[in-house]
Amino acid sequence: MxxxxxxxxxxxxxxxxxxxxxxxxxxxxxxxxxxxxxxxxxxxxxxxxxxxxxxxxxxxxxxxxxxxxxxxxxxxxxxxxxxxxxxxxxxxxxxxxxxxxxxxxxxxxxxxxxxxRLHGAACESTTGSGATGEAAVRELDEEDDETILTGEFAEIDELLARTSRVIERAEPAPLKRDDSGLVYDExxxxxxxxxxxxxxxxxxxxxxxxxxxxxxxxxxxxxxxxxxxxxxxxxxxxxxxxxxxxxxxxxxxxxxxxxxxxxxxxxxxxxxxxxxxxxxxxxxxxxxxxxxxxRLTLARELLLRKCKGRRTNSRMSQLVDLCLASPVVTVPLAAKELRVSQQAATTMIGELSSNLRELTGRGRYRAWAII
Missing domain, CATH: 1.10.3290 (Fic-like fold)
Structure with missing residues (x-):
């Protein structure tokens, strides 16, 4: 065309x-x-x-x-x-x-x-999907046989391992499309x-x-x-x-x-x-x-200056990476990503506040972004 x-x-x-x-x-x-x-x-x-x-x-x-x-x-x-x-x-x-x-x-x-299609292994190839599925099943069976022979795991561990392998090789099934004519043109x-x-x-x-x-x-x-x-x-x-x-x-x-x-x-x-x-x-x-x-390069240099002289287990450098990677940072978001308490996240954000811009102007649901 x-x-x-x-x-x-x-x-x-x-x-x-x-x-x-x-x-x-x-x-x-x-x-x-x-x-x-x-x-x-x-x-x-x-x-x-x-x-x-x-x-x-x-x-x-x-x-x-x-x-x-x-x-x-x-x-x-x-x-x-x-x-x-x-x-x-x-x-x-x-x-x-x-x-x-x-x-x-x-x-x-x-x-x-x-x-x-359902299985990721079948999605990687345009032909031979049935053979691929059978090969995957045989591979799973061989792995299970090896696990049983070695005796390394208990029965419950064998069941969990087999379930995990099946889940890793499967993709969620697509939602069925509505063909009633109300949503899609027939x-x-x-x-x-x-x-x-x-x-x-x-x-x-x-x-x-x-x-x-x-x-x-x-x-x-x-x-x-x-x-x-x-x-x-x-x-x-x-x-x-x-x-x-x-x-x-x-x-x-x-x-x-x-x-x-x-x-x-x-x-x-x-x-x-x-x-x-x-x-x-x-x-x-x-x-x-x-x-x-x-802008991001300059902001990174300014924010990293705040990390100098801190103890080795400080999460400040990780907060700097989060501020660079995310357009917006909130206290709950920082606490979740850094795995710290909200009080600790609030304290660290406050130490970086000279190089961050507060977006909401409110006392609750506050959000920050790099300048």
């Missing part, structure tokens, strides 16, 4: 914005490779991109609420929008933790869509749309990474393979950039890039304008992330 339109665009107009975006993204990725706050930046980027994904869908989610919900320390009852943002967050983490090309494989797409052929999008993705594999990602994302938004979870498209485009080696240190936050740019997609925009907008979003995101990386 996108490649048919690509023959009619002016490459002279696309050359400058795509080259500029490619250079900005490459420079930022190289800076992130050697940065001492790279891991903290990646963790924070997941939260920001999840909120931006809901913003693009016309819904607003507070960053603070998402952080607290992810940590299991909600102050209020989670809203529907917050639950959706958390789903985006978990999906980003899942894609980032796997191999670069996993999200674009048949099994990866099926798993991200919620159509995965005429929406998801499989055919997904096949069309994958065909477009395959035809773009010989193009440069940024161009291929822009076409893949544009085709996703035009074809609309999923009735729900439209936010998955930019994540797959970011996974494409990572699988092609354009970004190696992080999963590109495309939702954040589109939120920061001035461009807003409308139905009357032509294909060429949409590609240029994608390049501008990439460049805007890369420059903003470079500034954020500088």
């Amino acid at each position: 996108g490649l048919d339109l690509l023959a009619s665009v002016s490459f002279e107009r696309l050359q400058a914005p795509f080259e500029s975006a490619s250079d900005a993204l490459a420079r930022f990725d190289e800076r992130l490779r050697s940065s001492p706050v790279a891991e903290a930046f990646v963790l924070r980027a997941h939260f920001h991109d999840a909120c931006a994904a809901l913003w693009r869908a016309g819904e607003f989610v507070q960053l603070e609420d998402l952080v607290l919900h992810d940590a299991g320390t909600d102050v209020h009852t989670p809203t529907h929008e917050l639950v959706r943002a958390h789903a985006v967050l978990l999906t980003r983490r899942r894609i980032a933790d796997r191999e670069p090309g996993w999200a674009l494989t048949t099994d990866g797409l099926a798993s991200l869509r919620g159509a995965g 005429d929406w052929d998801e499989e055919a749309r997904f096949a069309e999008w994958r065909e477009c993705l395959g035809r773009a594999q010989n193009l440069p990474p940024l161009m291929a990602a822009s076409i893949a994302l544009d085709a996703w938004e035009e074809i609309e393979p999923l009735q729900r979870s439209a936010w998955l498209g930019p994540l797959l485009a970011a996974a494409l950039l990572r699988s092609r080696g354009k970004t190696r240190q992080c999963l590109t936050a495309l939702h954040s890039g589109f939120r920061q740019t001035k461009y807003r997609r409308v139905g009357r925009d032509d294909f060429e304008s949409r590609l240029v907008a994608f390049a501008c979003a990439i460049e805007t995101m890369a420059k903003a992330d470079a500034k954020e990386l500088d």
Whole structure:
């Protein structure tokens, strides 16, 4: 679909914005490779991109609420929008933790869509699922035989060990989709749309990474393979950039890039304008992330000064890492992550208060963020 339109665009107009975006993204990725706050930046980027994904869908989610919900320390009852943002967050983490090309494989797409099979061993292979399952059962039986022969464990330990191995190799079954027609459109052929999008993705594999990602994302938004979870498209485009080696240190936050740019997609925009907008979003995101990386690096240096001269078992350095990795820190969150009392967490946060900003201005439910 996108490649048919690509023959009619002016490459002279696309050359400058795509080259500029490619250079900005490459420079930022190289800076992130050697940065001492790279891991903290990646963790924070997941939260920001999840909120931006809901913003693009016309819904607003507070960053603070998402952080607290992810940590299991909600102050209020989670809203529907917050639950959706958390789903985006978990999906980003899942894609980032796997191999670069996993999200674009048949099994990866099926798993991200919620159509995965029960056993993780079967999900790693597209064929021979029955043989794989039988091999897994035989392996479990052989392990059990060895355990019984060695006599190392008692009967109860053998049962617990076998149960643990089965649980580790199994994935939760996907929820059954409502096919009553009240939630999903019965005429929406998801499989055919997904096949069309994958065909477009395959035809773009010989193009440069940024161009291929822009076409893949544009085709996703035009074809609309999923009735729900439209936010998955930019994540797959970011996974494409990572699988092609354009970004190696992080999963590109495309939702954040589109939120920061001035461009807003409308139905009357032509294909060429949409590609240029994608390049501008990439460049805007890369420059903003470079500034954020500088801010985190400076904040780390200032916060670590507070840790000098402390005893070896002090948790202050761990609190500094938490403040860098989490966009928002509260006393219950710090106490839970550091495994200290809330009084100890309050004391340590107070010692760092000169380099932290209190967000709420209240005496209860207070939250802090790095300056």
